[in-house]
Amino acid sequence: METDEVTYSDITIIKTENANQKGNNSEEGANVIYSQVNVLKTVPANDLDPASDSGDFSEPAKHDPSNSSAKSHSEKEITACTSPRSTVLLLSICVLLLAVAVTMGGLYIMKEEKYAGVKEQLDTLRMEHTNVTLALNATQANMSEIMEMLQEQYVNATSMTSFLQGNLTETKRMLADQKNKNDNLTKEITKLTTELQGVRRCADAWEYHDGSCYYFSSDMKNWEDSRDACVTMGGHLAIINSETEMDFLWNKVKGTVYWIGLTQVQPEGSWHWVDNTLLTDPKYWGPNQPDDHKGADPVNGEDCVMITKWEKTWNDLICGKSLKRICESKSCRG
Numbered sequence: 434m435e436t437d438e439v440t441y442s443d444i445t446i447i448k449t450e451n452a453n454q455k456g457n458n459s460e461e462g463a464n465v466i467y468s469q470v471n472v473l474k475t476v477p478a479n480d481l482d483p484a485s486d487s488g489d490f491s492e493p494a495k496h497d498p499s500n501s502s503a504k505s506h507s508e509k510e511i512t513a514c515t516s517p518r519s520t521v522l523l524l525s526i527c528v529l530l531l532a533v534a535v536t537m538g539g540l541y542i543m544k545e546e547k548y549a550g551v552k553e554q555l556d557t558l559r560m561e562h563t564n565v566t567l568a569l570n571a572t573q574a575n576m577s578e579i580m581e582m583l584q585e586q587y588v589n590a591t592s593m594t595s596f597l598q599g600n601l602t603e604t605k606r607m608l609a610d611q612k613n614k615n616d617n618l619t620k621e622i623t624k625l626t627t628e629l630q631g632v633r634r635c636a637d638a639w640e641y642h643d644g645s646c647y648y649f650s651s652d653m654k655n656w657e658d659s660r661d662a663c664v665t666m667g668g669h670l671a672i673i674n675s676e677t678e679m680d681f682l683w684n685k686v687k688g689t690v691y692w693i694g695l696t697q698v699q700p701e702g703s704w705h706w707v708d709n710t711l712l713t714d715p716k717y718w719g720p721n722q723p724d725d726h727k728g729a730d731p732v733n734g735e736d737c738v739m740i741t742k743w744e745k746t747w748n749d750l751i752c753g754k755s756l757k758r759i760c761e762s763k764s765c766r767g
Contacts, residue, residue: 634646635762639762640685642678642681643677643678643681644763645678645761645762645763646668646761646762646763647671647681647682647685647759647760647761647762648663648666648668648759648760648761648762649685649686649691649757649759650662650757650758650759650760651757652757653755653756653757654755654756654758655752655753655754655755655756656692656696656737656752656753656754656756657752659692659756659758660694660707662758662760663694663758663760663761666760666762667762668760668761668762669694669707669708669760669761669762670692670693670694670707670758670759670760670761671693671694671759671760671761672693672694672695672706672707672708672710672761673693673717679717679745680745682740682759683740683745686740686757686759687742687743687745688742688743689742689757690739690740690741690742690756690757691739691740691756691757691758691759692737692738692739692756692757692758692759693738693739693740693747693759694706694707694708694761695707695712695737695738695747696736696737696738696752697723697736697737697749704723704738717745717746717747718746718747718748719741719744719746719747719748720746722746722747722748722749723735723738723748723749724749725749734751735749735750735751736749736751736752737749737750737751737752737754738750739756740759
C-alpha cells in the first residue's frame with residue numbers, strides 16, 4: 434500500500450516560567466509549561482517536480498484546463514497527520530495543561546473558600562464590634578445617669594447632714610439649758626425640803642441635816658461651858674461621824690472658829706467624843722495636828738478641838754479659850 438510521506442519541521446516551543454521558578458531555572462528537572470506550538474508543513478516530495486531529487490526546484494507547470502481531469506486522478510489530497518512521537522508529545526502537553534488548569538482551579542476554589550470563611554469571620558467580628566460599641570454607649574449613658582443621680586443624692590445628703598448638724602447643735606444647747614434648769618430645780622427642791630424638815634423637826638434657831646438638828650451659837654464660851662450649854666439646850670457639842678456632815682458644818686462656819694465635841698481626857702492620851710466614843714478616823718486633823726503647842730498652857734496643854742477658820746480641818750487648842758460652839762441634837766421636836 435502506497436502512502437504519502439509528510440514531514441513536519443521548524444517546531445517552535447515557547448517556555449514560560451513562574452515567578453517562583455525564575456531563581457531555579459538552572460536546576461535539572463524544572464517544571465516547564467508549553468504555551469504555544471507552531472508547526473510548519475512542507476509539501477510532500479512526490480508533489481514536487483522530479484527535478485527536486487537533484488536539489489533543483491523548478492517553477493510548477495501551468496494549469497492546463499484540458500488536462501484537469503487526468504491530473505485530478507493523479508494528484509493526491511494532502512492530509513495532515515502526525516507521527517506517534519508528536520502525538521504523545523501533544524497529549525503530554527494537553528495533560529500537563531489540564532493538570533495545571535485543575536490545580537489552578539483547585540487553588541482558586543480553596544482560596545475562595547478560605548476567603549469566604551475569613552469574610553464570614555470578619556463580618557461576625559464587625560457585628561460583634563458593633564454590638565459591643567452599642568452596649569458600651571448604653572453603659573456610658575447609664576453611667577452618666579447614675580453619676581448624675583449620685584451627685585444629686587450627695588448634694589441632698591450634704592444638705593440634710595448640715596440641717597441635722599444644726600438641729601443637733603441646737604438640741605445639745607437646749608439639753609444643756611434644761612440640765613442647768615433641772616440642777617437648779619433640784620437644788621431648790623433640796624433646800625426647800627431641808628427647810629421644811631427643819632421647820633417640822635428642829636426647834637427655832639436650829640438647822641436640820643440628815644436626821645440631826647444643829648445650833649450655831651453667836652455667844653462665846655470656853656470648851657467646858659460650851660459643853661454644858663449644849664446639854665442645857667437638850668443636845669451636846671457636835672460629834673462628826675461622816676464626810677457629808679463635816680461638809681455641812683464647814684459650809685456653815687467657815688471664816689469663824691467653833692468648838693466641837695472632841696477632847697483629850699488624859700494629857701497625851703487618846704481623843705474621845707463627848708459621848709465617850711473613841712476617835713477612829715483622824716483624817717480631818719490639820720497639818721502637823723494635834724501638836725499640843727508647847728508653852729501655850731504649861732499646866733493643861735491643848736486638849737480641846739475646834740474647826741479651823743480657813744480650812745476644812747481640825748486643830749487642838751487650850752480648853753480655856755472662849756469660842757463659839759456647835760450643838761447637835763438628834764431630835765429637837767417629836
